[in-house]
Amino acid sequence: MTTEIYLDSNATSVVLPAAIAAATDTMGQRYGNPSSTHATGLKAKVLLDEARACAVRLLGVGPGRLMFNSGATEGIQTAVLSALYALRERRDAGEAIGSLLVYGATEHKAVPESLAHWNRLLGLNLTLHKLPVDHNGKHSLSALRAIAGQTAMLCTMAANNETGVITDLAGIEAVLGETACQASWMVDCVQALGKLKLDLSSTRIDYAPFSGHKLHAPKGIGMLYVRAGAPFTPLIMGGGQESGQRSGTENMAGIAALGVVLAALERGDTFRSQADLCSFRARLADSLRAALPGVVFNNPFDMALPTTLNFAVPGLSSRELMDVFDAAEVRVSAGSACSSSKAAPSYVLDAMGLPLWRSAGAIRMSFGPLADEATIAAACARIERCGAALRASCLIPSDRTAVPHDGLLQLGVEGSCSWMVLDAASRSCIVIDPLPDHTARIEAYVRCQNYQVQAVVSTLPNAGRAMLIEALGRHFNRATGADHYGWPANAGQITLENGATASAIKLGAQALASVSGGTGDELRVYLLGATEQQCLPAESVRFAFSARPAQQALQDISTERTLLCPTRDEQNQFCISMKTSSPAIIAADAQLNSSALDSFLQAHPTTRLVDVREPYEFAATIAPAPAGRVALSVPLSRLAEFASVWIQEEQTPLVFFCRSGNRSMKAAQCLRRLGHQQAYSLNGGLALATPLPLAA
Ligand code: PLP
Secondary structure, eight states: OOOOEEOBTTTOOOOOHHHHHHHHHHHHTOOOOTTOOSHHHHHHHHHHHHHHHHHHHHHTOTTSEEEEESOHHHHHHHHHHHHHHHHHHHHHTTOOOOSEEEEETTOOTHHHHHHHHHHHHTTOOOEEEEEOBOTTSOBOHHHHHHHGGGEEEEEOOSBOTTTOBBOOHHHHHHHHHHTTOOOEEEOOOTTTTTTSOOOGGGSOOOEEEEEGGGGTSOTTOEEEEEOTTSOOOOSSOSSOTGGGTSOSOOOHHHHHHHHHHHHHHHHTSSSOOHHHHHHHHHHHHHHHHHHSTTOEESSOGGGBOTTEEEEEOTTOOHHHHHHHHHHTTEEOEESSGGGTTTTOOOHHHHHTTOOHHHHHTOEEEEOOTTOOHHHHHHHHHHHHHHHHHHHHTTSSOOSSOOOOOOEEEEEEETTEEEEEEEETTTTEEEEESOOGGGHHHHHHHHHHHTOEEEEEEOSSTTOOOHHHHHHHGGGBOOSSOBOTTOOBTTOEEEEETTSOEEEEEEETTEEEEEEESSTTOOOEEEEEEEOBTTEEOGGGEEEEEESSOOTGGGTTTSOTTOEEEESBOTTOOOOEETTOOOOOOOGGGGEEOHHHHHHHHHHOTTOEEEEOSOHHHHHHOOSOOGGGOOOEEOOGGGHHHHHHHHTTOTTSOEEEEOSSSHHHHHHHHHHHHTTOTTEEEETTTGGGTSOOOEEO
């Protein structure tokens, strides 16, 4: 049974079962070419005509054109080409045309990209102009009024894909009327299909593109409406299909499926009512508020489609939220689908003037008009599960003190990292080279674990520590003074392997000792290991922290097994050892396909299966570990700690896995660099090992 809950319908939607049946029938039985004059072709032609007639009625096409094509991106090209080509002809004929190609600041990228492309290709050289939106995502009608006289083409979507915000089309039309604006007007209706009532021919809209896959039809089928009398130039020439408007043999499977969806919309017996959809949104929003304290919604519900929620949570990145939802098998997207892999701030939310944390941390949850009670209830339960997992991992506030952590924690940001040495028994820790970006995270972690920070030290003098110390408040031990490295004045003394004494801070059974990074060098290196009677023998030094390679300084006070923990980590190495000579790691060597996992485990029964996702993902996980085995949870932030033990057990194979295979590959490569030749990454991660979704 499938456990996935699909809440990303604005990206694409599950195909209606009746539409799948129609597409299958078209491929299996009614496979004719509608241009053929024999009976097989005529049967296909009937299907094509019926689908078009339904679309014409449903969208109020009136005397306008309605052509099938491959989707909205193609429809946008055709509309832009048609409008811009006509503008060029008018200009060539000596007519005055506007100078601006105006598009809403929150349009899908397909719109400005197409405008720029055809503007360049046709040599029009008009100016692309972004029409601003207000904090609710509504177009500024006053800004439009101000430029209407210069506008040659206007593009405004009917509803936004990231926020669901509904455009005031009547308001725009009124401005165009008042200003006697001659511009062609395209309205991208992709997100409006089936969710907003459309009666196109009663409006001034010239072009309206649609994509079937946003409303339960398959990908690769779309429609374009063109108002009667609006300029039209075919984008694709050839056999003259679609009355010469769009050549190429029709995608009959897609048209049949879309026809079924349109017919269902027309009958009104398949999709949920507006009131139901609003109540589903309210339930999801309530669950989010309860599970994720401080959650803010980026879209005004009263001005948006009920099927889209867009939110951010203070202190959490969109990547973290995406990961925890994905672990709980709830499919959502970060901002818009196109930018999710980059987790860049959303330009839509930026245009609405939202603060960076809300636009960079945004999550979009969207469902379709096919959503049902059971799926929404299941989604609410999963949201609760995600909240609990984040609370237990100290990522969001909790009234309970978390289970204390022990060992080493690495917090990394793009090539740099901060380290924390934790001691569960004394509930105390030391922070090494904290990055300003990590202040909030370290503070939240320390508070949630109720730890006392004994010292905040840096490997270079006068590094900025004040912000963190300030944030730590009573959790920072201010009793004694400290030097330029933050090293406490009351630190004790310890003897190293070479007989030298070093200043050291005790942390439970371990000590952190400070040594010079080299003669005349201002760099400090910190050694961490278990002490024996005021001594720190080389064998006991498990970790050495430094901002730069410091192998020289460590020579007779550590061993080959000591892990060097960099505070600069451009190559995502996590840690290296004295004997690492950075050999090129061939990725394929360290990759294990999921189909080969079972036999690998049988051949190597002692294998450790390691989940390198973060603890909140592990805690939220629904799917069983690969091969039905019990997996050890070792997030990348704890990899160094565990690696120092695993490198001593080279005969025990390690199979790392994560969501997609990306993080596990980094772990496998780290272990291989450290000399563990039996470290593997599960190719494709859990994503390729789980069944398909339950869609809302
Ligand atoms: N316009 C909007 C508002 C969209 O949401 C999308 C798809 O995300 C498109 C246009 C492009 O549609 P397609 O990729 O199906 O051509």
